Amino acid sequence: MIPELGQVALLLALAAALVQGTLPLVGAARGRADWMALARPAAQVQALLVAFAFACLASAFVRHDFSLLYVAEHSNTSLPIAYRIAGVWGGHEGSLLLWLALLCGWMLALARFGRALPLPVLARVLAVMGWIAAGFALFMLTTSNPFERVVPAPPNGNDLNPLLQDPGMALHPPLLYMGYVGFSVAFAFAIAALLGGELSTQWMRWMRPWTTAAWSFLTLGIMLGSLWAYSVLGWGGWWFWDPVENASFMPWLAGTALIHSLAVTEKRGAFKSWTLLLAIVAFSLSLLGTFIVRSGVLSSVHAFATDPRRGAFILAFLVVVVGGSLLLYAWRAPRVGLGARFEMVSREAMLLVNNVLFVVAMLSVLLGTLYPLVLDALGLGKISVGPPYFDSVFLPLMAPMLFLLGVGPLARWKRAELPALAHQLRWAAAVALLAMLGAALLAGRITLGAAFGVLTSVWIAASIVVDLLQRLRPHGPVPAAVLFARMRTLPRPLLGMMLAHLGVAAFAFGVGMVRTFEVERDVTMRPGDTVEVAGRTFTLRGLRNVTGSNYDAVQALFDVRRGGAPVALLYPEKRTYRVQGTVTTEAAIARGLTGDLYVSLGEPLALATGQGQDKGQHAWTVRVYSKPFVAWIWGGCVLMALGGALAASGRRYRAKQPRVAAIDAPIDAPIVAAGAPAATLPATTVAYPAEVGA
């Protein structure tokens, strides 16, 4: 009964989405306030219905209702409760429902916090999102219904893919989707701006926090995917340039370009049409990512769909959304205008270079990802594009980017002077060079990659310090207490930017270090054997059988010592999941700030060596890796995401709200003290002189 209710809720949600997509749009075109006002309640009703449908599916998982085909395919009575809930998005149908639910979440947030927006703007934005929601609801109802029954119901389910039974993997899809779907807000703003034919800097002020928040989620989602690959696949790599990874990386690259271009458009009114185009591209790439991953074009752990109708539907949806919005762009963008002018040496120009580099990087990933697919689809042969291509393209593109990252935030808007910049940054450059030399002396050897990693990361960090000091004490030294007091007055978007850039520095450092100094050894070991990697002695103490709730495993015990002193005990496992019979490798990792020690079991060998006759004495092939500073890669991503969150929470984006909220307070707004605007406004003006005056 409950699944049928979920199905009905989904149908009603489709109806609500269609209402939300049409009436407010017509109302905005004809200037009818009552039709426009429908957008918010329609979005709220739709969100409620989708949340209900989602809860129905989750309850079917929790209750082991194997009469649902989807539950039978992705769950089992022995599956732990946490993975039963994560199983809701462990397959194709449920992940679409998750997508729709998250889209509704963003719409709800917009309906709640977007009250400061003029009614026609909110109506148009929600209408565009309504269309996207309608597309996804239709997709689910026609080709991928999660509530489909199976008769007779199997006694037990087929279990969740064992590779997905990992805490990181349970969180990865929701975060990634929050990012993908979050770009739909920027997209909807762009389409609404094109429809309305106007784009003030005020628009950008509305669009910016939403886009930055979506970008933060996407960053975290990609990071978790990478962390999962590192710890669960058992190969010890953190990025493989796999098409599935690229599918999530392309929207990230476009989104990164977008948040930088939005900064220019908001502050200076330049790059207007370009920003709109990037908003369209970022969301289109999110859809393309879904298409590539979900359509079954690629075979991977992500490719659930093999039904050709699904691929056809997504492709048609993609064509309508991308083609339609690009046509609209070509038709209406000239009306929006290009925006203000600037000098060749200015912050605008540097952000322009940033945008060019990110877009070129995105296009090169697009080429490497789509070319093999297109060639295959046309029957022209099977090829693949390997990591060396992406590596050799990315480094030269990112090198100037990382250098400019140190300079850009210090450059003035509109017109900057090169000699002044060089003067400001001379200490940062000196510190970076010294750090590189110091690292070379310390490590005893250095490669181009490591030198580059140290140089750029210290350069970026030092330039952030220079920037910070200039803002905090523009007229010379002041006591530390004053510095801290002033630190609190700095606007959050500025601090967020610094934090995110610091994340880039940490990331670059981690990549440079791990690529140069990592040690990977594949060896054969019997209990009692030792192997020495990166100055540590790894001893295989023994093997034993362990049993989990839905798997059996062989667990090894490794004792890691450095010069006799114990460093860590590691328990890597080789698991066999009982239902599907799948074998997985659980790497054991001793994580640390200066590096990870990584051990994973390969396969047992029946060596004819006399002593090893009983089961526990098998020899095993073992991966023993040392990954220096690898945690910095993910730590850098977390800093970037935190920076984004800090920037998105900036007070400036909310500064207008009290006034508008006070107007419709009699209807439904929570109580806003009459004195609130007066209290917040002076604070805001005090907080900004550093930026506005620049």
Next chain:
Amino acid sequence: MTPRRRRLAIIAGIAGAVGVAAALVLNAFSSNLVFFYSPSQVAANEAPAGRTFRLGGLVEAGSLQRDGTRVRFVVTDTLRAVPVRYEGILPDLFKEGKGVVAQGRILQDGVFVAREVLAKHDENYLPPEAGAALKTARRHAATTAATTGAAR
């Protein structure tokens, strides 16, 4: 500089940068394409000598020999077979009789030296390249049988 000339300079700068980037990308692209060949194609000397390519098919039953981390096995598309040598740890889903894709080079003596062995995903899954190789071989066998049958 007048605004007009400044704008021209900016556009020229961007065009130059994009041009350089495009040249870089395309050069890296063409030198890093990895083509796929089936054992039949390798037997017919269609695979390039001294260049990395992918070989796909089934791991022939009974062909796997292990010596620590040094591994030998045979990849077949049911018509022809290619011996493969690999040093390292095989993926969890590598099994005799199952699909496999190996990336590497072929040596003078006809042994394929794999630098990477891919056998991912799930038990029943056949890598698309390996599947295609088998299908072509089957079709080829069918047509050969038909023509020899007609000749008789």
